[in-house]
Amino acid sequence: MNSALLEVEGLHIALPPGGDRSHALFDVSLALQAGETLCVVGESGSGKSMLANAILRLLPPALAPRQGRVRFRGEDIAALDRQGLRQLRGVGIGMVFQEPMSALNPLLRVGVQIGETLRAHGMKRAGERRRRVIELLGYVGLPAPEQLRRRFPFQLSGGQRQRVAIAMALAFSPAVLIADEPTSALDVTTQAQILQLLQRIQRETGMAMLFITHDLALVQTIADRVLVLQKGQVVEQGAAQAVLGAPAQAYTRRLLAAALPAANPRPSPADAQVVLGAQGLNKTYSSRHGGWRWQHTAALVDVSMALRHGQTVGVVGESGSGKSTLGKALVRLLRPDSGHIQWQGSEVAEWPQRRLRPLRRRVQMIFQDPVASLNPRQTVAAILMAGPVAHGATPAQARARAELVLGWVGLPAAALERYPQAFSGGQRQRIGIARALSVAPDVLIADECVSALDALVQAQILDLLETLQQRLGLSIVFITHDLRAAARLCDHLLVMQHGRVVEQGASAALLRHPSHAYTRTLLASLPGPGLVESRELPPAQQEAR
Amino acid sequence: MSDLLYVLSRLLRAVAMILGVVVLCFVLVRLAPGDPAQLMAGDAGIDDPAYIAQLRQSMGLDRPLPEQLLAYVTGIARLDLGYSYPNRASVWSLISERLPATLLLMGSALLLAATVGVLLGVVAARSRQRRRWLDGLIAQGALLLYAIPPFWLAMVLVLVFSVQLNWLPAFGMQEVGGQLHGWALWRDSLAHLLLPCLSLSFLYLAMYVHLARSAMLEVMAQDHVRTAYAKGLGYWRILLAHQLRNALLPVVTMVGLQFGQLASSTLLIEVVYAWPGIGRLLYDALSQRDYALLLGVFLVIGTVVVVMNVLVDLLCRLLDPRIQAGALY
Numbered sequence: 001m002n003s004a005l006l007e008v009e010g011l012h013i014a015l016p017p018g019g020d021r022s023h024a025l026f027d028v029s030l031a032l033q034a035g036e037t038l039c040v041v042g043e044s045g046s047g048k049s050m051l052a053n054a055i056l057r058l059l060p061p062a063l064a065p066r067q068g069r070v071r072f073r074g075e076d077i078a079a080l081d082r083q084g085l086r087q088l089r090g091v092g093i094g095m096v097f098q099e100p101m102s103a104l105n106p107l108l109r110v111g112v113q114i115g116e117t118l119r120a121h122g123m124k125r126a127g128e129r130r131r132r133v134i135e136l137l138g139y140v141g142l143p144a145p146e147q148l149r150r151r152f153p154f155q156l157s158g159g160q161r162q163r164v165a166i167a168m169a170l171a172f173s174p175a176v177l178i179a180d181e182p183t184s185a186l187d188v189t190t191q192a193q194i195l196q197l198l199q200r201i202q203r204e205t206g207m208a209m210l211f212i213t214h215d216l217a218l219v220q221t222i223a224d225r226v227l228v229l230q231k232g233q234v235v236e237q238g239a240a241q242a243v244l245g246a247p248a249q250a251y252t253r254r255l256l257a258a259a260l261p262a263a264n265p266r267p268s269p270a271d272a273q274v275v276l277g278a279q280g281l282n283k284t285y286s287s288r289h290g291g292w293r294w295q296h297t298a299a300l301v302d303v304s305m306a307l308r309h310g311q312t313v314g315v316v317g318e319s320g321s322g323k324s325t326l327g328k329a330l331v332r333l334l335r336p337d338s339g340h341i342q343w344q345g346s347e348v349a350e351w352p353q354r355r356l357r358p359l360r361r362r363v364q365m366i367f368q369d370p371v372a373s374l375n376p377r378q379t380v381a382a383i384l385m386a387g388p389v390a391h392g393a394t395p396a397q398a399r400a401r402a403e404l405v406l407g408w409v410g411l412p413a414a415a416l417e418r419y420p421q422a423f424s425g426g427q428r429q430r431i432g433i434a435r436a437l438s439v440a441p442d443v444l445i446a447d448e449c450v451s452a453l454d455a456l457v458q459a460q461i462l463d464l465l466e467t468l469q470q471r472l473g474l475s476i477v478f479i480t481h482d483l484r485a486a487a488r489l490c491d492h493l494l495v496m497q498h499g500r501v502v503e504q505g506a507s508a509a510l511l512r513h514p515s516h517a518y519t520r521t522l523l524a525s526l527p528g529p530g531l532v533e534s535r536e537l538p539p540a541q542q543e544a545r
Numbered sequence: 546m547s548d549l550l551y552v553l554s555r556l557l558r559a560v561a562m563i564l565g566v567v568v569l570c571f572v573l574v575r576l577a578p579g580d581p582a583q584l585m586a587g588d589a590g591i592d593d594p595a596y597i598a599q600l601r602q603s604m605g606l607d608r609p610l611p612e613q614l615l616a617y618v619t620g621i622a623r624l625d626l627g628y629s630y631p632n633r634a635s636v637w638s639l640i641s642e643r644l645p646a647t648l649l650l651m652g653s654a655l656l657l658a659a660t661v662g663v664l665l666g667v668v669a670a671r672s673r674q675r676r677r678w679l680d681g682l683i684a685q686g687a688l689l690l691y692a693i694p695p696f697w698l699a700m701v702l703v704l705v706f707s708v709q710l711n712w713l714p715a716f717g718m719q720e721v722g723g724q725l726h727g728w729a730l731w732r733d734s735l736a737h738l739l740l741p742c743l744s745l746s747f748l749y750l751a752m753y754v755h756l757a758r759s760a761m762l763e764v765m766a767q768d769h770v771r772t773a774y775a776k777g778l779g780y781w782r783i784l785l786a787h788q789l790r791n792a793l794l795p796v797v798t799m800v801g802l803q804f805g806q807l808a809s810s811t812l813l814i815e816v817v818y819a820w821p822g823i824g825r826l827l828y829d830a831l832s833q834r835d836y837a838l839l840l841g842v843f844l845v846i847g848t849v850v851v852v853m854n855v856l857v858d859l860l861c862r863l864l865d866p867r868i869q870a871g872a873l874y
Contacts, residue, residue, distance in 0.1 A: 082780075086777040089776065090778070097768060099768055104769055104772065105772075105787055106791070116782060169776075
């Protein structure tokens, strides 16, 4: 035990009164040895980020640990003075955060942001700092470091920013790297690259890694040991193979089940009527660049698709592939530059909004962010009744309808009088689905509707969509960057890249024999066991893997 | 290259805006009831229509409005803003004589409000966690200042510091008849400046306190600040480079937006303190229907405001690289 690099012993952190539980962390202990990767797993709110921040004493004073201690190389970090703490943070332990968009200061060049770490810890000569910055940027696999160090964060992609953040954390080759969901905000392909990078650095420098994630598939790829957190308590801890192969706790098994794809894809109803169709859609965005020049981005290039009654069509691709634009065009929230769109036979691509309104109830949308897409100043009742009332229902009818759809999504009627803030992320997404269903649509367009949710809640929402589809005969367009979710729900897939559909077909066939190189890259980037192989195994064998 | 283009285009737009201000003011002034020729004749005790017509002709008021406007605009290019008959002097000479005093008052008040406001805002935001009372004190104090009308505050300050305590002069910019030089002149000018500057700046100071405080609170909660702590940076580096710098953006933007308001408050304060700036000039021009002077004052103030806004725009661009690249807006 004493040989451990980083030790956490019986850590208690109390939450301010009024929270949903009294402790953020309750009696958490762990030990990290040099060179190993410990994955901390749990759903959001389980306290895993709190744990990471507590190790570096980054929590506000109100959340200071009540009991327990954190030791780095045998030294209690609670006893460190300001100078010692700075030394611990910049030199001993590096940290990489989840959001590559916001984790860097938007106003400073990335080279400056890495350089200031070096300067703060004693590298006084500017030339020396510059050389080290360039070296670090090159080390994390960024192209042309000499030019890149002069860029601002907004000029880099999400993956590049995360590489910069990693370079920053590595400035003094720390003995421990704490990575708090470092890839959750990234595409699968970028995620795979960042994971490879972290593993390479670990191999080369022998640093230990505390990796925090909610994605068990990812854990399977990188973990030596796993610690499962639930509501601030450690429910299970041990070697990765033991915990993942034979989970002792029900909670771990639930997390595992959520990470695996559904056993059998549904057959595609190939002969049903087409309820939503599009042919040859084109859309180009133009933006002013530097005041005078215009920059054009092709978001949709000659995209065609058909959604049949009762079918679920998945649209997959990385961010920027045009999938969200396709979703918006299909509900006619934007007008395509050219092409055709049919809603149950009516050609609507060119219709003005006023003419579309009576048909709007047939095609409804579920949005990505369940927090931002519900008006915080309206009660759930007001949110759910607005649609039916706009389409001519009386308030009494709308109210009855609201209670009905709320029941469908598994929420009690008492929820009607409350405001969206009173609900968790998963519950809010249920409200979002209820809102879409309130006007009895035939078609749902779900744009990344589970991406903001944890694995467990994701699985619940996907199950809900599937049940509702069978019950109500819905047809769904499911837009996602998550192949795993798409494979679980969809019977037909469209793969998009740079605004084009590069491949499409029945899910099972497409995932088993991808023909386009891009699809193969997407599949290869998925962490954990592949989608198709595991699907063909009986459940018992899956667990043994 | 793109920077130069931007500055040029911004200046071009500024000139167009000033021209718009001229036309608008010109038309508005003419639309207002009252005839300066009649007023002047009345002052002289003459009520002869022929005399009034002659006066109108000599002042150019008998020509059609567009023609008068054109003559006025071409005059501006030569710094000829017309002639003020009641003052028997050219408008430009009247304004240029008094403009420095106004700019001094405005500039010092703005500087005071912005620096002290931002400083207090930062202190308040940083005290929120451990010294909540200080945050409350600053925020409530600022609210109190914000609620007091500047001209009323000006009168109270005069009553207390000039009339009761006799510490500071009540009006003017310099001691009347005092032949002061060197250090004494500086001291005297500063004493005269203090009260007007304070009364003018308090309202804006209160606004900047609140703005800087809320901007700081927002920035302090941002992820990149947590990153800065996690990197082990020092206190001042985090405060200055990662918090204050980012929090300054909304403050600077607001300074530009409010400059017009500040100009109008300045004119009011000048009247209260008999400050020899263009506020007093405007006041007299209004009561005497002195069209030429009125327009001249409007034009100069409009130009100052527009120029200030151009400067603020350029400063924002310098502070935020995202604006330069067109990544925002």
